[in-house]
Amino acid sequence: MTGPLVEFLPFRMSPRLYSFFLAVALLIAFRIVLFVAKRQKRPLLDDSITELPGWDLERLLLASFLTLFAELALIRWIAVEVRVFAYVKNLTLLLCFVGFGLGCALARKSIRWPLAVKAFLGLLIVVRLPFRNGMLLEGLSQSLGAAGDVAIWATGSAWSWARFLGGAAIAAILFLLMVWIFVPLGQVVSRQMDRAPSALSAYSWNLFGSLAGILAFLAVSRMMMPPWFWLGIVLIGFAFLQTSRRDRYFVAALVLPLFLLLHEPSSPDHRYMWTPYQQIQYERHYLPNGDFSRGAVWVNHTGYQWIVDLSPEFLARHPNLMQEPVDENPYNLAFRFTVPDPSVMIVGSGTGNDVAAALRNHSRSVDAVEIDPAILQLGREEHPERPYDSPKVTIHLNDARAFLKRSPQTYDLVLFGLLDSHTQLSDYANMRIDNFVYTEESFLEARRHLTPNGVMFIKFQVDYPWITRRLDEMLRQTFGKSPLIFRAESSYTSGATCFAISPSNQVQDALSADPRLAAFVTQHAVALEGKPVPITTDDWPYLYQEGRWIPRTYYSLAVLVVLVAIGLYSRIPEARQQAPSLFFFSMGAGFLLLETQVISRLALFFGTTWQVNGVVISALLVALLLANFVVERTRRSIPRFAILGALIISLALAYALPVNRLPGSPAMAGALATAIFAIPIFFAGILFALEFRIVDSPSAALGANILGAVAGGLLENLSLLFGMRAQLLVAIALYGMAGLGLWRRRRTMLPG
Numbered sequence: 001m002t003g004p005l006v007e008f009l010p011f012r013m014s015p016r017l018y019s020f021f022l023a024v025a026l027l028i029a030f031r032i033v034l035f036v037a038k039r040q041k042r043p044l045l046d047d048s049i050t051e052l053p054g055w056d057l058e059r060l061l062l063a064s065f066l067t068l069f070a071e072l073a074l075i076r077w078i079a080v081e082v083r084v085f086a087y088v089k090n091l092t093l094l095l096c097f098v099g100f101g102l103g104c105a106l107a108r109k110s111i112r113w114p115l116a117v118k119a120f121l122g123l124l125i126v127v128r129l130p131f132r133n134g135m136l137l138e139g140l141s142q143s144l145g146a147a148g149d150v151a152i153w154a155t156g157s158a159w160s161w162a163r164f165l166g167g168a169a170i171a172a173i174l175f176l177l178m179v180w181i182f183v184p185l186g187q188v189v190s191r192q193m194d195r196a197p198s199a200l201s202a203y204s205w206n207l208f209g210s211l212a213g214i215l216a217f218l219a220v221s222r223m224m225m226p227p228w229f230w231l232g233i234v235l236i237g238f239a240f241l242q243t244s245r246r247d248r249y250f251v252a253a254l255v256l257p258l259f260l261l262l263h264e265p266s267s268p269d270h271r272y273m274w275t276p277y278q279q280i281q282y283e284r285h286y287l288p289n290g291d292f293s294r295g296a297v298w299v300n301h302t303g304y305q306w307i308v309d310l311s312p313e314f315l316a317r318h319p320n321l322m323q324e325p326v327d328e329n330p331y332n333l334a335f336r337f338t339v340p341d342p343s344v345m346i347v348g349s350g351t352g353n354d355v356a357a358a359l360r361n362h363s364r365s366v367d368a369v370e371i372d373p374a375i376l377q378l379g380r381e382e383h384p385e386r387p388y389d390s391p392k393v394t395i396h397l398n399d400a401r402a403f404l405k406r407s408p409q410t411y412d413l414v415l416f417g418l419l420d421s422h423t424q425l426s427d428y429a430n431m432r433i434d435n436f437v438y439t440e441e442s443f444l445e446a447r448r449h450l451t452p453n454g455v456m457f458i459k460f461q462v463d464y465p466w467i468t469r470r471l472d473e474m475l476r477q478t479f480g481k482s483p484l485i486f487r488a489e490s491s492y493t494s495g496a497t498c499f500a501i502s503p504s505n506q507v508q509d510a511l512s513a514d515p516r517l518a519a520f521v522t523q524h525a526v527a528l529e530g531k532p533v534p535i536t537t538d539d540w541p542y543l544y545q546e547g548r549w550i551p552r553t554y555y556s557l558a559v560l561v562v563l564v565a566i567g568l569y570s571r572i573p574e575a576r577q578q579a580p581s582l583f584f585f586s587m588g589a590g591f592l593l594l595e596t597q598v599i600s601r602l603a604l605f606f607g608t609t610w611q612v613n614g615v616v617i618s619a620l621l622v623a624l625l626l627a628n629f630v631v632e633r634t635r636r637s638i639p640r641f642a643i644l645g646a647l648i649i650s651l652a653l654a655y656a657l658p659v660n661r662l663p664g665s666p667a668m669a670g671a672l673a674t675a676i677f678a679i680p681i682f683f684a685g686i687l688f689a690l691e692f693r694i695v696d697s698p699s700a701a702l703g704a705n706i707l708g709a710v711a712g713g714l715l716e717n718l719s720l721l722f723g724m725r726a727q728l729l730v731a732i733a734l735y736g737m738a739g740l741g742l743w744r745r746r747r748t749m750l751p752g
Helices: 004-008 015-039 057-081 083-105 113-128 136-145 161-195 199-222 227-241 245-253 255-262 312-317 330-336 353-360 373-382 400-406 440-448 465-479 506-513 515-523 552-569 573-577 582-606 610-633 640-656 666-692 698-722 726-749
Strands: 270-274 279-286 292-299 302-308 343-347 365-370 393-397 411-417 450-460 484-488 496-501
Touching: 057 083, 057 113, 057 161, 057 199, 057 227, 083 161, 083 552, 083 698, 113 161, 113 227, 113 255, 161 199, 161 552, 161 698, 199 227, 199 610, 199 666, 199 698, 227 245, 227 255, 245 255, 279 373, 292 373, 302 353, 302 373, 330 353, 330 411, 330 450, 330 496, 343 353, 343 400, 353 365, 353 411, 373 393, 400 440, 440 450, 440 465, 450 465, 450 506, 465 496, 484 515, 506 515, 552 698, 582 610, 582 666, 582 698, 582 726, 610 666, 640 666, 640 726, 666 698, 666 726, 698 726
Parallel strands: 343 365, 343 411, 365 393, 411 450
Antiparallel strands: 270 279, 279 292, 292 302, 450 496, 484 496
C-alpha cells in the first residue's frame, strides 16, 4: 500500500506509520526549499517575470496536452482512492474545468505554479497517506454516499446531517486541491491564446494538443501502467513549463517522492494491477497444510470475487471446507435447471469460476464474455481448475451488451455471472459500465439467444429490495411470466440472489424432476418487498437508482462544487466587474452535454469498453478541428444564424430518430449513430470558430466556455430525471441561449 522503502527498514514499522512519517518528511522538505528560496529573494516556481512575452506554440501545445492528460489521470486515480468519487466521476471532470476556467480568468496575473505544485503534492499526501486504510477517506465515502435511493457499494443507507457536513468539509478540501492543480494550465493556455497572431489558429492548436493528451492517456491505460507513471508524466510536464532551469530541476525532482507515495509493492502472493478499467488487487489464501485455498480479488479497494476450486478432487481432500452441498453452491445451481450437456454463454465470466462450473457440469461449449483483459489473464494464471485452457471454451474480450447485439448464436443457458460494476463508471458520465446490460432491451436481446428450452439465469449481489423488484419486473415483461427468485449462500464462495426463467416450461420441468432442487428453491425463496419501481431501459438505464429523481448524494456533491466555484470566482476582480459571455458560456454547456450524450449512446453499439470513451472524444475533437479548418479556408462570410438554425435542426433530428432501433448490423447502426451526432458537433464547432476568431479577448471567451462546460456537466444529472434522450432537448435550449447571446453580440458590434 505504500512505498518500497518500508521493506528495507532496519526496524519494524507498520506501512501506515511509515506513510505518516514519509508524508511529514515531504512536507518539511518542501517548506525548507520554499524558505531557502524566499531568503534568497528568488521566487520559486513563478514565471511571471521571466516568461518571454511572445507567442510560443510549443508552450501552448504542452499545456493543452497536459490539461487533458492530467484530467483523465486525476479522474481515474481519485475514483479508485476515494470510493465515493467513482460514482460521480464527472464531478472530478468539472473540478478540473473549474480550475482551468479560473486560470483563464487569471491570465494577466502571475502564474500560480507554487500553489499548483503544493496542491498536487497535498492531494497525493491527503489521499494516500496515512488514512486510506483508516477511517478518514473511507468515512468520507460512507458519509457522502449513504443514501437509500441509490445503491453505492458498501455504504449503507443511514443518513446523518452531522456526518454529511463533516464529510462535505473534507470533500471541499479535496475539491480545492484539484481545482488549484489546473489553474496555471489555464493561465498558460489563455496567455498564449491572447498572444497568438490568430486566435482561431491558436484554438486549433489547443484542440490538437488536447487530442494528443487523450490518445497518450489511452496508450498508457492500454499498457496497464500504474498511476505513478501517469502522474509522473504530469509532473514532468509541469517541469518543462517552468521558465527557469532551477525550477525545472526542482519540479522534476518531485517525481521520486511521487513514486514512493504511489508505488504498490507486489509479491507472488500479493499482486497489484492497473487495467484499462480499474485497479485490481489479488491475494492468495492458503489452508493450514499449505494447499491453495482461494484467491481474493479486490477491485478499486472493494471486494470483488474469490477464485475458488470446486473440483471434486479438491473438495474430497478438504471435506470440511464447504458447509453446504456442492450442488447447492451458486456456481453449480444454474446447471441443474438446464438440459443435459448444454451450450452456454456466460456474460461477465471474470476469473473463470462460472466457466469452471460449466465444464464440471459437462457443457459441450462455452462462450465466455469478459470486458477486462487483466481479469481474464488473472483467471488464466491463477484459477486452479484452468477453465480457460479448455478447448470447449471460446473467450470473447468484449462488452456484454455489444456481444449480445453481435453474436448470432443460440444457447441452452445464458448466464449472467455476478456482473456488477461495483465502482466502475464512464470517465465522462455518471453511468456504470454495466448499466446497459440490465435494461429491458438487453433482456430481450438475451432472450433471442435462447434455444426453445433455453434458460436465462441471473446472479446478482442485491443489497436493496427495490433492485430485486426491478429485475423481476423486467424479466416478467420480457418473458410474460415471473422468474424464480431465490437466495443461494455459500461458506466458501460468494453468495448471490438468483433469477431463473425460460420461455418454455424448462425451469418448472427441472423442479419437477429434481425434488431436492425444488425444496431448496422453496426454502430460500425471496419475496418481493416495497412498492413498484420504474424499470430500466436504454433511455433510462440507471439500475442502481430507485426512482426517477436525482439522488441525495449526487445533488449534494453538485451543490458543493457550485459553492466552491462561486467562492473562487467571486474573489477575482475581473469576474465581479463583467459577467461571462452568454454566447460562449452556452456553447460550452451545450457541448459538454452533447459529449456525454454521444458517449452514452454509442456505448449501446460498441459497448462501454475503454476504447469507446477515447475514440468518441477524439472524434469530437477532430470534428471541431475540421470546423476550424472550414472557417479558416472559407473566404466568403458565413451567416451565423443559418449555422445556428442548422445546428438546432440537426439536434431535433437526433432527438426524433430512434437511435437504439437503427436498422442494419450493429457496426452499420453504430456508424450511422455516430454520423447523426457528429453533424451537430460540426455545426457547433463552426459557430464557435466564427465568433472566436474575432473576439477581443480569447482568454475571456475560453474561460466563459469552460465555465459553461461546468454547467453542462451539472445538467447531465437531469438524465436521471427525464432519461438520456431528453438531454438533447436541454442541449437545444442551451444553443437557443447561445443564439440569444449571439444576437446581443451582433447588436453591440453594429456601428452607432
